[in-house]
Amino acid sequence: MEQITITSAQYIAEDGANTSIRATIDGQELFVPLDPANRHYAEIMRQVEAGTLTIQEAE
Amino acid sequence: MSKARQLADLGNVYDDGALSNRNLIINGAMQVVQRGDQTGVIANGTYFVDRFFYSGVDEGTWSLSQSTDVPSGSGFSKSAKMEITTADSSIDAPDYAQLRYKVENQDIKHILKGTSDAKQLTLSFWVKSSLAQEFKFRIRDNYSSTTRQIIKSYTVASANTWQKVTMTFDGDTGGDDFSGSTDTDGNITLEWMLGGGTNFQGGTASGSWEDFDQTKYDATDTFLTTVNSTFYITGVQLEVGDTATPFEHRSYGDELARCQRYYVFVERGRGSARGSATGASQNAYSHCLPVEMRAVPTCSIYSVGRSGCSFEQFVNLNKQHVGVNVNVTSTSYWFFNDGYTADAEL
Numbered sequence: 001m002e003q004i005t006i007t008s009a010q011y012i013a014e015d016g017a018n019t020s021i022r023a024t025i026d027g028q029e030l031f032v033p034l035d036p037a038n039r040h041y042a043e044i045m046r047q048v049e050a051g052t053l054t055i056q057e058a059e
Numbered sequence: 060m061s062k063a064r065q066l067a068d069l070g071n072v073y074d075d076g077a078l079s080n081r082n083l084i085i086n087g088a089m090q091v092v093q094r095g096d097q098t099g100v101i102a103n104g105t106y107f108v109d110r111f112f113y114s115g116v117d118e119g120t121w122s123l124s125q126s127t128d129v130p131s132g133s134g135f136s137k138s139a140k141m142e143i144t145t146a147d148s149s150i151d152a153p154d155y156a157q158l159r160y161k162v163e164n165q166d167i168k169h170i171l172k173g174t175s176d177a178k179q180l181t182l183s184f185w186v187k188s189s190l191a192q193e194f195k196f197r198i199r200d201n202y203s204s205t206t207r208q209i210i211k212s213y214t215v216a217s218a219n220t221w222q223k224v225t226m227t228f229d230g231d232t233g234g235d236d237f238s239g240s241t242d243t244d245g246n247i248t249l250e251w252m253l254g255g256g257t258n259f260q261g262g263t264a265s266g267s268w269e270d271f272d273q274t275k276y277d278a279t280d281t282f283l284t285t286v287n288s289t290f291y292i293t294g295v296q297l298e299v300g301d302t303a304t305p306f307e308h309r310s311y312g313d314e315l316a317r318c319q320r321y322y323v324f325v326e327r328g329r330g331s332a333r334g335s336a337t338g339a340s341q342n343a344y345s346h347c348l349p350v351e352m353r354a355v356p357t358c359s360i361y362s363v364g365r366s367g368c369s370f371e372q373f374v375n376l377n378k379q380h381v382g383v384n385v386n387v388t389s390t391s392y393w394f395f396n397d398g399y400t401a402d403a404e405l
Contacts, residue, residue, distance in 0.1 A: 004102070004103070004104060005102075012372055014374060019374070019376075020372075020373065020376060022372065026102045028359060029359060029360075030357050030358070030359050030402075031357065031358045031359065031372065031373040031376070032357045033355035033356070033357070033376045033377075035354050035355035037241075037243050037244070037353070037354035037355070037403075038354045038355055038356070038357060038403065039354075039357075039404060039405065040357045040402070041357075
């Protein structure tokens with residue numbers, strides 16, 4: 001996808017299981033599902049694998 | 060056009076297997092604009108009219124909008140407008156600006172790309188620019204193991220004058236067999252190049268399918284360096300075969316529903332209760348999405364109004380549903396009217 005800027009990412013859990021990621025992307029708070037077909041999730045995981053982003057554990 | 064010519068064209072279209080639903084482009088008449096206009100420094104990948112987005116790296120500012128400036132007598136009522144409001148005075152090598160559109164793979168597999176039976180595609184659109192110059196257009200395939208491209212040029216003959224552009228692309232018998240691509244991915248991109256730095260200059264496009272090479276755009280940077288340069292476009296139609304048929308006008312409702320597979324804007328939700336316990340997390344609303352989306356969407360809140368509660372998080376996201384939880388702070392009455400966006404773009 002087109003390059004985006006992700007400044008924070010944290011898992012959201014429901015009933016103890018991660019269900020989505022609360023992320024700040026291009027300055028906006030977005031809720032990103034854990035769906036590989038979702039372009040934001042794909043980009044988050046690409047940046048995690050590249051070592052440029054860490055997803056914080058759920059509170 | 061003579062009746063004989065019309066009948067011949069109709070025969071061509073029939074042979075190509077498309078008497079209806081010919082247009083592979085959604086929102087080609089630029090009717091739907093759920094996100095509204097975009098201004099200022101524009102992030103790469105920003106959508107304005109639905110399904111069409113700005114792709115670029117530059118230091119200028121833009122106004123990206125839906126316009127009522129349309130070609131006279133064409134039957135169109137809207138166009139997409141891109142305007143440089145602050146020009147980039149110093150174009151770096153990787154700077155560029157494009158209008159892009161991505162096609163969902165399963166909607167274009169019937170062109171048999173990457174096989175010996177690959178079909179031609181014909182693109183037509185109306186364009187108007189403040190600059191009378193040559194522009195470039197590319198179809199890119201990033202499914203093949205080696206990215207493929209086909210670049211064609213067209214010339215805006217007179218500044219600030221609508222003209223229709225038609226170009227036919229050979230079927231791509233090279234690259235990987237596209238039937239193996241993931242249905243819901245978007246590996247075919249249409250790119251209207253407005254201008255670019257030296258990374259996009261110096262090559263020569265063959266006009267046929269070939270391996271990816273940005274330099275073959277051989278783009279000028281005039282558009283990017285000229286303040287208030289404009290690019291209008293409407294009536295975008297991509298169809299199988301070698302013939303540009305008349306634009307397939309679809310109803311607004313039809314186009315909106317097609318767009319909502321990729322993006323949904325709900326201006327107002329609603330959840331409320333009386334006698335709630337302070338500190339409780341409650342489901343403010345649970346919405347069925349208007350159509351099944353391409354993928355589970357990314358969601359964000361669209362602020363309208365709320366009282367006695369605060370937004371907590373989205374829950375139970377799937378291709379057909381969005382839920383919102385709130386934290387209740389009132390012991391008597393709370394309401395939550397905020398809407399949301401759901402994004403499943405390619």
